[in-house]
Amino acid sequence: MNQSSLFIIILLTPLAGFLINGLFGKKLHSASGWLGTLAVFLPFVASLMLFNAQAQNSEPIAFKLFQWLNVGSFQVDLSFQADRLSTIMLLVVTGVGFLIHLYSIAYMHHDEGFYKFFAYLNLFIFSMLLLVLGSNFVVMFFGWEGVGLCSYLLIGFWFKNESYGKAARKAFVMNRIGDLGLLVGLFLIYFQFGTFEYSAVFQKVETGAYRPEILTAICISLFIGATGKSAQIPLFTWLPDAMAGPTPVSALIHAATMVTAGIYMTVRCNVMFNYSPAARDLMLYTGLLTSVVAALIGLKQNDIKKVLAYSTVSQLGFMFIALGCGAYTAALFHVLTHAFFKALLFLGSGSVIHAMSGAQDIREMGGLKKYMPITYWTFLIGTLAISGFPFLSGFFSKDEILLALYDRNHWLYPVGLASAFVTAFYMFRLFFVTFHGNFRGTETQKHHLHESPVLMTLPLMVLAVLSIAGGVINLPHYTGASGQGLHHWLDPVLADQATHHHTFASEMMFAGLATLGLLLAFVLTRRKYVVAEVVPESDASMQGIGKLLGAKFLIDEAYDQVIVHPSEQLADGLYAWSDQKVIDGAVEQSGNITQWLGNFMRKIQTGNIEWYLLIMVLSMAVILGVNLFI
């Protein structure tokens, strides 16, 4: 098939799905779900074909739609490219996206906004594809804003609930703070390189045609954009709130795809980041801090989705650690495995919530193992994968990141390791409290418990297989396999791949250390939550550090005090004092003076506006009359 038509299929099918579902979805009833799913499946097939083409020839395939904007030297094309990086992202977005659409058909079945849900999901897929397929920064920005909008629409999907709406707005506005950084980055790129096209920009970077301080400013600005979309400190607090959206949304947007946009962008711009050690350091430390802080908060959350949300923030932090170390392949590897196991975990939590008739507090659960075996086993696989159980997908990708961290700075390695340990800890806690022990909910809930329908369990099983075997895409050398598949695949897009070779012994040692941590976490949590049957305490009875973690380090409250409140006060002050009193007061005062002067006139005239009009017209006539005689 013609490669241009592949682009058309990939981009236009989800858009068509959005339009059809948006305009006529109500009449389609349940067919709208299948239509929406098909609108993602077709692009998936087309992506496979592009992937195949890239496997044979790594030259990027370009596709230009039309020139979008042209003001002299400022030109923006609506153009796209499929290269080795974007095809990988394509497969994740459409592949995982397809599974989640399938799942949603059953999950959202009873919702009155069923068709609307699929319309938004399709629009999201379209935006995400714009983001990864664009061949210049502006098209990426289109997608970037588009996914933000869809995220907003889907978080606030159940719009009758005002707190959901608030969470949606928070997500959008926080993202926009990052977007301003990204926009500044774009302007600096244009200022420095005179173009937005990736290939032209990167070529100029490689020939050294830039000022180093501007390049660093560009990289830092782009990273600020990434902190918004990929939920890093300081802009991460929107993501846990975003769990207000339906669970498939959390799986698709807030775990597998959109939140990895910042990582995609950085890998895309690796040429630039290579020459900006300062920006990479910033990334490394931000990632490290985020991964630790979010993991710690995750320890004390009792909402099943909130735990997963903080876990996502923490895992994204891991990816930024990798990027900060220049280990782009490791970052992307983790994007992939994370997409598998985190989508799995979220969909699993959706299955649980479905069975619990909407309840999300793990303290009301327990013993779900026997009621929903498929969910149980697949959730276990997800938990093991994220915790880094040997030879599951997460084990390889996380190890690669920790190795890169060790190479970068020996002293930071323990911090990363500790973060991985905490991850294993809160994940097993979540797992045990939810699925083991005795059921703690109400009798009606207990009566209602059931395994989810096959449309939901099927995606779970597929994702479980991927979570187990996902590691094969980039096996380390010590496994003896030819290995490093992803690494080699990405060679054409990565300018300078740092390859550290480690001895077999040291690699085993690192893997062993991580595994040891995992086992320790397993034993500790099992003893506490299974053997001793401890139920996590309520928020009110938490003490000391636990209370602080439970309260999420009070970061939201701090933002309220430091940013939101002062802004509101400023707004009120500007309005009441500056605008109404000072500026308008001055205007009114000068008006009063004029009026006082005009009192004399008022004795002759009635002083109303018609007179002013008349005077205006008359004076004009006088002026004209005078002119006639000059």
Add this chain to the structure above:
Amino acid sequence: MELIILPLAGALISWLGKSLNRQVSFLFSIATLALNLYWLSVFIPDGTLQFEQNVPWMNEGIRVHTGIDGMGMLLLLLANLLTPIILLSRWSMNQEQNRLMLPLILLMQSALNGVFTSMNGLLFYVFWELALIPIYFISAKWGSDNRIRITLKFFLYTFFGSVFMLASLLFLYWKTPGTHSFEWASLVAVELTEAEAWWVGAGLLIAFLIKIPVFPFHTWQADTYTAAPAAGSMLLSGIMLKMGFFGLFRWYLPLVPEVIQSQMSWVGLLAVVGVIYGGFIALRQNDLKRLVAYSSFSHVGLIAAGIATLTINGFQGAAIQMFNHGINIVALFFAISIIEQRMGSRSMTQLRGLAASSRVFAILFMVAVLGTVAVPLTNGFPGELLLLQAVFASNAVYGILAGLTIILCAAYMLRMYQFSMFGDAAEHQPAFQALVPSEWLGMGILASLILVFGIFPQPILDLTHASMTQLLEIIQERIALR
């Protein structure tokens, strides 16, 4: 010329006619639009003046001289596109009021078309003032509480600016050599000393800055937009304030190039202050109209800041944003008018859950909000991109400060949308009636335009490109000469 006469005739016929008042008005506005579109189809955007008409009026220098260049064409299109929609917004409303209001709207259209085509300073001034009369009556007669005082203030404020403008034009007129002339070309050719140019420029500038309005000359605006009936707010914000920008481009920049660099640096600063200032205030407004008024004030600040950069990106960004701002703001006021008519309130604290009652309205209103927030692939984005880029390139600090608009605007617009549309409807709340065809049509056209010009912004830019380049050349030539 025909674009001026046609709506004027429509106004008269509709006013004198006994019945079919709204049909007649609408027909004339559509005819004007059709003529405008026909002219557009034969228009060649090469920077020259086309459809020129030039007949003596009082003497050789005071002529009825009209013509259309790229920028004029763009604003004519805006005015003639929006007028039928504004009429549609009145379609289902009080017919007693419409008897007089619709002719006034057409009169306004006529005057606006005059402003955008005049190539003679005095003619321009006449139309400029003429446009004030219908809007004055619309606001003062059918506005809400306090309308008389507010409208009087608005009138005096802008009139105050116009007096300075007239003084400047007269001074230039007397400076023209030989037989004095108000012709645009003669006024441009006048040689001024630095001091003269400064005063003349300041006089012109004050009129335009008040009309736009640029901080701190804006305090008439929020009150007037809020008190005026919806159609009045649409006319004011959608079209009339573009007279200020048009004035800057045609009657300020080329007339006093000696001083524009220094004066525009001040305007740039004030405009950026206005962007943030308006944005912050909008964050906390509870009256939908007042919120939109401050939002508009913030947005036009960015346009002014773009013009102040004196670069092609700034000019072109301003051109496209003038047009798209008109569409978006009229769509917003239209939506608010629909809400107010049904719910009897514009207060965000009293509105809830309207989205559940009317899906069509929720979508159309959302599109208008997205256009205003400047989400890519809506019409607000290309202009914002160009303007912010231009401001950033000329002063990075201004650029970042003005860039705050993308955060502030998202915050206040989504707050507005959520509070009015989302949530659960209150129990005592009256039912939200479905849209009637005229509303559906008006909002539908606006929403389509928002999407179309977001995906295809280039036609607008092509229309004005040559005019803007030429203007920039004139300015640079004159500056270099000095």
